[in-house]
Amino acid sequence: MAGICSYGGYVPRYRLNRGLIYQAMGWMNPANIANAKGEKSVANFDEDSITMAVAAGTDALRGMDRSSVQGIYFASTTMPYKERLNAGIVTAALGVKDQIRAADFSGGIKSGTTALLSALESVESGRANNIVVTAADSRLGKPASPQEMIFGDAGASFLVGRDNVIAEFKDSYSVTYDFVDHFRGEFAKFDRQWEDRWIRDLGFMEILPEAVTGLLEKTELKISDFSKVVYPCHYGAARKGLNKKLAITPEAVQDNLQEQVGDTGCPQALLMLVGALENASPGDKILVISFGSGCDAMVFEVTENIRKLPQRYGLSGSLAKRADLDNYTKYLVWRDNLPADAGLRAEEDAWTRWSQLWRKRREILGLWGTKCKKCGTVQYPTQRVCVNPACNATGEMEPYCFSDKRGTIASFTGDNLAASLNPPAIYGQIVFEQGGKYMFDFTDCDLESLSTGMSVEMSFRRKYRDQKRDIAGYFWKAVPIQKEE
Amino acid sequence: MADGIKDKVAILGMGCSKFGERWDCSAEELILESFTECIEDAGIEKKDIQAAYFGTHIDEINVGKGGNPLGETLHLPYIPVTRTENYCATATEALRAACYAVAAGAYDIVLALGVEKLKDTGYGGLPGGASFGTEMFLRGSNATAPGLFAQLATAYAAKYDMSMDKIKEAIAHVSEKSHANGALNPKAHLRRAVSADQIKAAPMIAYPLGLFDCCGVSDGSAAAIVTTPEIARKVKQNQGLVTVKALQIAVSSGEEEAYTNWDGAHFVTTRRAATKAYEEAGIKNPREEISMMDVHDCFSITEFVTMEDLHISPKGGAYEDVMNGFFDLDGHVPCQIDGGLKCFGHPIGASGLRMVYAMYEQLLERVPAERRVKRLKYGLTHNLGGTPARNVAAIAIVGRE
Incomplete structure (x- = not known):
């Protein structure tokens, strides 16, 4: 039996009130007031689709055996690299084995569900097991465009396998059309779209129902068999129309998160499915339909195992970890839409030395350190001679992963001199609960909220952006865990 | 058994430039300023200096690597000049090397001189760069x-x-x-x-x-000429000695x-x-x-x-x-x-x-x-x-x- 074994969700911490966008740019496009409701999630300055995919994948793998993973499928339309396997970076960051299959799924925004289908079918075939599907996007609309308001950033992930399945995969039905509602050319930074009425009335109202009808006929199921129907569509009127046309009851409609997150692209149907699973009971049937250059429609049936899934952030936990981004220009700067001066210090040039990164790939991308086989001391960075002065053994090290370990803050600062797109640059010494220490950049926090002794967890982030050579470089940062009030 | 440096080396002379934003000076002028004071204080001539240790730290600006900038600025006559570098201990390392050279009996009179021309960075604070190696670019914090x-x-x-x-x-x-x-x-x-x-x-x-x-970020230079206490007593007959x-x-x-x-x-x-x-x-x-x-x-x-x-x-x-x-x-x-x-x-x-x-x-x-x-x-x-x-x-x- 193939299906979903676990899920993970990721919504970036910062949320931008759409009213702030309208205040800044509404003068240029007054009609955009129609979209200026609620808030959208915004990737931090050090996040992109790779880091969000890693965050969602980490959540999906929580409590799972990483060493059993045989595949990483990454779906996004905003991958940082055209050549250099983006899923390869995700693979290294998730700390799974090297001897796996990894692939990038891109193009249409339905590639998120296509990646999931590919994983499910690989598992069904019996040739693979335990594939992580992770999707993330951070699409950009031009300032003053509807897309700028509508789009949000997020990631969603599933572990697909045949053991301890929480949602069994039943069947699927796909349609593919070169229906160009949105597109980006080879060098485009911003989304372009055709007229809303056409997208709504032809795209959503005709193509999506075709996929649903096709799947219902194929499976001999009725729409009323489903406790939840997941489909992305940010047009409120079209959603009403579709619910009526497809006879989806209000209880069965899965929230599309438009008010809190936005239209997230590739991960959208998957993130909504995470939301559906969080509230599902054994026996529930869930219908998932993606949209974008066609549709993938899929049927899942929830099993008893869902009750045993270890605690994770998922969608609700990620939504709860929020902070206002109370500044529209900060959003523009973070997305490189507004040239801002970070000072001469920011212009220092530093090469990425690929041969060096290759040697240090586990240390840098996976946050692997070492553990001394003689005395048990764990240490980062990788040591050749044990750092414990009472041991100092040479050549007795085995790999030890820090990325999934929690730590506490031993010291910290907020540095206004360091060049940063989110000053002050916050960093400090982290002592890991199970041993080891290192100084990390902190992210997703405010200086005022920090204290020594506070817990942190590790998060994979974009460490630098070399615009001269078009390189995104990655490392791990510490995220302080804010105590709930 | 080694018994340390105590009283084996005397400071014969010292010099110190004016420190500050010396927009009109390159390292050469700063070197000359501390050296001139130092050698006058020492009461010897340039030809009496048998070896020199030269402290500079930052490669990205300042004078680059090696001992040449000192030898060539002062036109020292083909004597050994060695650059010392050990972060902020750089100048003390130059002095330590000079003292050890004298204490070892390898030379009688040795110069230690340090200089840093920092105010060509174009911004406040110390310049960044690979001060702990290129790997820190990959895993170091965005720290100053x-x-x-x-x-x-x-x-x-x-x-x-x-x-x-x-x-x-x-x-x-x-x-x-x-x-x-x-x-x-x-x-x-x-x-x-x-x-x-x-x-x-x-x-x-x-x-x-x-x-x-x-602390401030400044340009400056300082120098010491060291020798044996015996030679110092001969050169400085009317003055108490400062020893290491x-x-x-x-x-x-x-x-x-x-x-x-x-x-x-x-x-x-x-x-x-x-x-x-x-x-x-x-x-x-x-x-x-x-x-x-x-x-x-x-x-x-x-x-x-x-x-x-x-x-x-x-x-x-x-x-x-x-x-x-x-x-x-x-x-x-x-x-x-x-x-x-x-x-x-x-x-x-x-x-x-x-x-x-x-x-x-x-x-x-x-x-x-x-x-x-x-x-x-x-x-x-x-x-x-x-x-x-x-x-x-x-x-x-x-x-x-």
Whole structure:
């Protein structure tokens, strides 16, 4: 039996009130007031689709055996690299084995569900097991465009396998059309779209129902068999129309998160499915339909195992970890839409030395350190001679992963001199609960909220952006865990 | 069995340039300025110098690598010139190498000269770059020196359960005292007295350090000519001798960075180097025997914790000593008697020698009464290079013969 074994969700911490966008740019496009409701999630300055995919994948793998993973499928339309396997970076960051299959799924925004289908079918075939599907996007609309308001950033992930399945995969039905509602050319930074009425009335109202009808006929199921129907569509009127046309009851409609997150692209149907699973009971049937250059429609049936899934952030936990981004220009700067001066210090040039990164790939991308086989001391960075002065053994090290370990803050600062797109640059010494220490950049926090002794967890982030050579470089940062009030 | 450097080497002459934003000077002029004073003071000729050690730190600006800039600027006649580099201990390393060369009997008269032309960076603070190697570009924090040292304060507050307000109060006095001393020194870069209130109200550079908690960034050069006490006595017949009592260096073992036995609130290296230096100099009770100090006050918090690390203040006792004026110019162990890095700035390759110069001119009673130190037995200088977690500490003790 193939299906979903676990899920993970990721919504970036910062949320931008759409009213702030309208205040800044509404003068240029007054009609955009129609979209200026609620808030959208915004990737931090050090996040992109790779880091969000890693965050969602980490959540999906929580409590799972990483060493059993045989595949990483990454779906996004905003991958940082055209050549250099983006899923390869995700693979290294998730700390799974090297001897796996990894692939990038891109193009249409339905590639998120296509990646999931590919994983499910690989598992069904019996040739693979335990594939992580992770999707993330951070699409950009031009300032003053509807897309700028509508789009949000997020990631969603599933572990697909045949053991301890929480949602069994039943069947699927796909349609593919070169229906160009949105597109980006080879060098485009911003989304372009055709007229809303056409997208709504032809795209959503005709193509999506075709996929649903096709799947219902194929499976001999009725729409009323489903406790939840997941489909992305940010047009409120079209959603009403579709619910009526497809006879989806209000209880069965899965929230599309438009008010809190936005239209997230590739991960959208998957993130909504995470939301559906969080509230599902054994026996529930869930219908998932993606949209974008066609549709993938899929049927899942929830099993008893869902009750045993270890605690994770998922969608609700990620939504709860929020902070206002109370500044529209900060959003523009973070997305490189507004040239801002970070000072001469920011212009220092530093090469990425690929041969060096290759040697240090586990240390840098996976946050692997070492553990001394003689005395048990764990240490980062990788040591050749044990750092414990009472041991100092040479050549007795085995790999030890820090990325999934929690730590506490031993010291910290907020540095206004360091060049940063989110000053002050916050960093400090982290002592890991199970041993080891290192100084990390902190992210997703405010200086005022920090204290020594506070817990942190590790998060994979974009460490630098070399615009001269078009390189995104990655490392791990510490995220302080804010105590709930 | 080696018995250390004590009294084996005498300082024959010293020179120190004016420190500051020397927009009109390149390293060559700064070298010449400290060297001219130094050789006149030594009372010898250039041809008497048999070897030289040249301290420079930053490759990205300044004069580059090697000993050539010194040899070629002064047109030293094909003598051995060796560049020394060890972070902020660079100049002290030049002095140490020169002293060891004399003590070994390899040469009679040796020059140590340090220079750093920093003010060609185009921005405040020290230049960045691969100071811990190219790998730090991949896994190092987006850190600057103020932020690295500022963490001493958060860690110290945690260790001693001391409020940040109390720490701010003490480190404000550290800077206030140094500014007061620097105001009296014509060679200092910053020569304005600043009140504790002004210091506490200054803009934040790296929490909890404000602008006045950070030392200046300056250009400068300092030099020493060393020889054997026998030769010094012949050359300087009418003058007391200043001899070297101890020269010690300690480099991080990697434990501070990667092992969990370090609290982040003190310098392991300074403690080790201080213990060895007192042993080498034969000092049993440093709090009583050290007459004056110039320590590495790159940041006020660094000086604050260093008072404990040098075994002058008891552990956890720096606050009381600082607030009681123990380190003020009229205190028991005056510290930063020339204004320190706070007022001289920190041209890295020159600072260690500049500190020794401050001791030297006091020991020879060459300073005006307004900034004279009362007790003149041992002068201690201290450099701390790198970061609190990965560093080198250098200590020099000089005194009258």
